Amino acid sequence: MMTLHPKIxxxxxxxxxxxLAALDHPEHRLPPVIHVAGTxxxxxxxxxxxxxxxxxxxxxxxxxxxxLARFHERIRxxxxxxxxxxxxxxxxxxxxANGPASITFFEATTCAAFLAFSRVPADYLLLExxxxxxxxxxxxxxxxxxxxxxxxxxxxxxxxxxxxxxIAGEKAGILKRGVPCVVGPQAPEALxxxxxxxxxxxxPLLVHGQHWHCFAEAGRMVFQDENGxxxxxxxxxxxxxxxxxxxxxxxxxxxxxxxxxxxxxxRAEWPARMQRLRHGPLVEAAGPGIELWLDGGHNPAxxxxxxxxLSAMPxxxxxxICGMLNTKDVTGxxxxxxxxxxxxxxxxxxxxxxxxxxxxxxxxxxxxxIEAESAETVIGALTAxxxxxxxxxxxxxxxxxxxxxxxxxxx
Numbered sequence: 001m002m003t004l005h006p007k008i009x010x011x012x013x014x015x016x017x018x019x020l021a022a023l024d025h026p027e028h029r030l031p032p033v034i035h036v037a038g039t040x041x042x043x044x045x046x047x048x049x050x051x052x053x054x055x056x057x058x059x060x061x062x063x064x065x066x067x068l069a070r071f072h073e074r075i076r077x078x079x080x081x082x083x084x085x086x087x088x089x090x091x092x093x094x095x096x097a098n099g100p101a102s103i104t105f106f107e108a109t110t111c112a113a114f115l116a117f118s119r120v121p122a123d124y125l126l127l128e129x130x131x132x133x134x135x136x137x138x139x140x141x142x143x144x145x146x147x148x149x150x151x152x153x154x155x156x157x158x159x160x161x162x163x164x165x166x167i168a169g170e171k172a173g174i175l176k177r178g179v180p181c182v183v184g185p186q187a188p189e190a191l192x193x194x195x196x197x198x199x200x201x202x203x204p205l206l207v208h209g210q211h212w213h214c215f216a217e218a219g220r221m222v223f224q225d226e227n228g229x230x231x232x233x234x235x236x237x238x239x240x241x242x243x244x245x246x247x248x249x250x251x252x253x254x255x256x257x258x259x260x261x262x263x264x265x266x267r268a269e270w271p272a273r274m275q276r277l278r279h280g281p282l283v284e285a286a287g288p289g290i291e292l293w294l295d296g297g298h299n300p301a302x303x304x305x306x307x308x309x310l311s312a313m314p315x316x317x318x319x320x321i322c323g324m325l326n327t328k329d330v331t332g333x334x335x336x337x338x339x340x341x342x343x344x345x346x347x348x349x350x351x352x353x354x355x356x357x358x359x360x361x362x363x364x365x366x367x368x369x370i371e372a373e374s375a376e377t378v379i380g381a382l383t384a385x386x387x388x389x390x391x392x393x394x395x396x397x398x399x400x401x402x403x404x405x406x407x408x409x410x411x
Contacts, residue, residue, distance in 0.1 A: 016107050016137045022097040023111060026118035031061065033125045033141045034252060037133040037171040038150025040301045041184060041245045044237055045150050046126050047270040048249035054079060055263025058123040063113045063138070065106070065130050068272055068296075068404040075113050078122045090115050106130050110137040124258075132160050134173020147174050147181040147203075148252055150245065152190040153301035154329070168193040175203045180255050183207040184248040206251050214247025216240070221265060223250045235265045238274045239309035272296040272403035274309050280410035285379055287386055291316065291393040294407070296400035298324060300332035306397060307336040317389055320344040321381040322365070322398040326356045333398065334368035342389070344372040345381035349402045361398070378406060 020027055034049060036042050043064055053060045062076035075082040090112040098108065110130070117125050124145070129136045152168045160167045168190035175181055175197050183194055185208045198205050206212060212225040216234060221243060223230040230250065235242040246265045253259035277283050277292040286292050295306055310318055318341045324330050334344070346361035356364075358374035365372035375381035378396060385394055396406050 012135050015103050016140055019098050019111050026114040027140050029118040031122045031125050032145035033127050034146045035127045035144045035174050036148040037129040037174045039153040039155050041150035042128050044242060044245040044270050044273055045248045046128055047268040048246055048264045049252050050126055051267040052253045052259030052264030053124055055260035061117045061122045061125040064128045066400055069407045077116055077120045107137045132170040134170045139174055143176055144179055146252055146255055147179060148248060150184040150248060152186055155299040165189045165193050172197040175201050177201045180204045182248050182251045185244050206255060212251045214243055216243055223247055227254060230261050232262055232265050237268055237270055239305060240312055241305040282410045286382055289391040290386055293395040294403055295397045296403035298328050298399050300329055303333035304336040307340050310340040316393045317342045318393040319385045321378055321396045322361055323347045323349040323402040324356045324361055324398040325354045330364040331368050334365050338369040341370060344370045346374040347378055347381055349399055350405055352401050
């Protein structure tokens with residue numbers, strides 16, 4: 001499939017529209033769609049919406065990207081991960097329909113997902129944008145039930161633009177005429193762009209800080225909108241930033257008048273987002289005294305979210321094992337982490353052509369004010385940290401691609 005287009009990413013809808021037409025338009029035979037865009041928090045917000053819907057006994061299809069350990073994680077059919085043989089058959093069908101025409105990997109797999117979703121009954125489809133929004137392959141749904149834009153920040157500038165306003169314009173491309181949109185916390189310049197597009201389209205907005213509020217209070221979480229107040233447990237996904245994600249999920253569920261609020265915040269599952277690793281070979285190698293965590297955040301906002309999470313955890317010397325891609329603002333990611341960590345051990349990401357060499361990640365950490373060294377492997381880094389500090393908190397971080405490698409290695 002990769003031979004059918006020379007670029008991994010090439011944002012346009014022309015090829016997707018052509019292929020969907022050849023497949024007899026499965027995108028027209030989908031359950032109500034909740035379309036989610038944003039820079040950070042898309043996956044967590046989507047996971048909470050799913051948990052709320054399933055808590056009410058509803059069935060949800062889910063499409064997310066990228067995967068962590070195995071490709072089929074991207075597609076859930078009425079709650080269950082798609083079977084490998086089913087996915088293979090769908091991809092064969094898509095490739096046959098496409099023929100020799102140009103198509104990217106993400107475009108082809110998105111069309112395969114739409115085929116699957118069109119053939120299995122469900123109450124909703126939770127659809128995560130791959131990159132941007134306006135010309136992302138998922139943006140072929142003429143009238144979703146609801147759109148959601150989570151916080152917009154600087155990332156993927158080579159595809160989406162150099163300014164926050166330009167990036168917000170790409171994300172706001174999922175807005176549709178007359179369709180409500182839940183908007184998470186935004187910088188003023190991003191919100192201005194979203195509001196201007198919504199006004200042009202007559203799309204009602206439900207904006208954080210205006211139409212809904214969500215905050216922690218006395219060890220609980222409070223959500224409030226025009227329909228009243230909800231007093232709920234704190235989200236089971238760790239980190240203060242998950243309060244905002246939970247708020248967006250609850251605002252979405254309330255806009256749909258569906259779902260169970262408490263299930264949304266207590267039953268969500270989303271791996272590699274400040275995930276505590278408790279079992280597996282890496283945990284055994286770390287030894288009983290080490291507290292081992294995994295996070296896939298990779299941009300400055302992601303670094304800020306991890307820093308806020310660490311600052312809210314019980315005091316403990318924290319050491320990072322970090323691998324990043326060469327397309328990211330590495331120092332920007334590390335700068336907010338510097339006050340909260342004792343050291344960083346840099347690694348390259350195995351099998352990733354775009355990995356930043358470990359020594360360059362180490363040097364970026366030092367520029368950010370973090371004591372840093374490099375290691376050949378994650379297990380080597382973990383062994384060195386355990387030798388220095390056998391009671392440490394260790395966070396493996398910097399990339400979803402590294403997180404995926406770790407989850408595969410850890411079984």
